[in-house]
Amino acid sequence: MATADSNHEAHWQRTKGLTITVLAIWFIFAFVVHWFAPQLNEFSILGFPLGFYMAGQGSLFAFVVIIFWFARAQNRIDEEFGVAEDADDDE
Incomplete structure (x- = not known):
């Protein structure tokens, strides 16, 4: 039983680490990029100011x-710990 508990704890630690990483990246793109939009506007992409482009x-x-990266990474973690949802089991 201790092995199952340690496996569960290791799975949760990896999942928690991935979630924190994704939330940090989300925070950067949701808030930090927009806070620095005036400074980013000094650069342009296809004629648009970078701050405007990043916001839009x-x-x-x-x-x-x-989203796609998180789903793939979480699936890898689930497979590693043997808790992945496998679509082939339905057949």
């Missing part, structure tokens, strides 16, 4: 990438 498009793109 870049952050949204980053959020979508974060």
Whole structure:
């Protein structure tokens, strides 16, 4: 039983670390980039100021990438600890 508890604790520690990492990245793109928009506007992408581009498009793109990256990383953690949802089991 101690092995199951330690396995559960290790799984939770990895999941918690991944969640904290994702939240930190989300915070950067949701708030920090926008706080520094005036300074970012000194640079341009395709003729648009970088601050405007990050607020209008870049952050949204980053959020979508974060979602897919988080799902893939969490699935790897789940597989490592033997708790992954496997679609092949339904057959």
